[in-house]
Amino acid sequence: MTDQLAPQPEQDPSSNAAAGAWDGIAERLRAGGLRWTPQRRTLVEVLRACKGHVTATELIGLCRERDATTTPSTVYRTLDVLEEFGLVKHGHGHDGREEYHVLPEQIHGHLYCEACGAVWEIRPETGAVIVAALEADLGFVIDLSHVTMAGRCEGCRD
Ligand SMILES: [Zn+2]
Ligand SMILES: [Zn+2]
Ligand SMILES: [Zn+2]
Structure with missing residues (x-):
């Protein structure tokens, strides 16, 4: 066998x-x-x-x-x-x-526009800045893959 x-x-x-x-x-x-x-x-x-x-x-x-x-x-x-x-x-x-x-190539967070419902991926460079800022402030390392930030996109801001 x-x-x-x-x-x-x-x-x-x-x-x-x-x-x-x-x-x-x-x-x-x-x-x-x-x-x-x-x-x-x-x-x-x-x-x-x-x-x-x-x-x-x-x-x-x-x-x-x-x-x-x-x-x-x-x-x-x-x-x-x-x-x-x-x-x-x-x-x-x-x-x-x-x-x-x-087949994820890069861990990334997302942005969600509460007005139009569009979703964006946070670019790795920007994500690294967010991670570094929170780590420096609180010693906390966030898992960006679990982060979706809600807000308003450029077109919906006003
Ligand atoms: Zn929008
Ligand atoms: Zn994604
Ligand atoms: Zn989960």
Whole structure:
């Protein structure tokens, strides 16, 4: 019985790192205690097609379009393990709901305009200034991925 069938990761530096990020995901989920089920395969396919931010509710909806048997508990439990693997990272919107970044490259906070509802990502340089200021003031290191600041955007200020 052979159980070492997983291919070696592609080491070619010209290859797309993101494309290989999901390699061997079935085995990794199994190692994390989760069976590789059709629902989980569907979730991984949906995530691979996602860009930017996606809420768990949106993910459940997208999964159900492909597989009506998808249950929220399966989606949430799988997302937890995928987050441990670094494949997704959750943050919180202005109303506290969880939003997921797929293959997050940089931890960032968000701005939310209470007037028009638009959302911006805080640039890493600006985020670093905010983190440094609070650390210097209170010795507190904030997790920017959990920060969404509400206010008014340039167009809605007046
Ligand atoms: Zn959280
Ligand atoms: Zn606005
Ligand atoms: Zn974001």
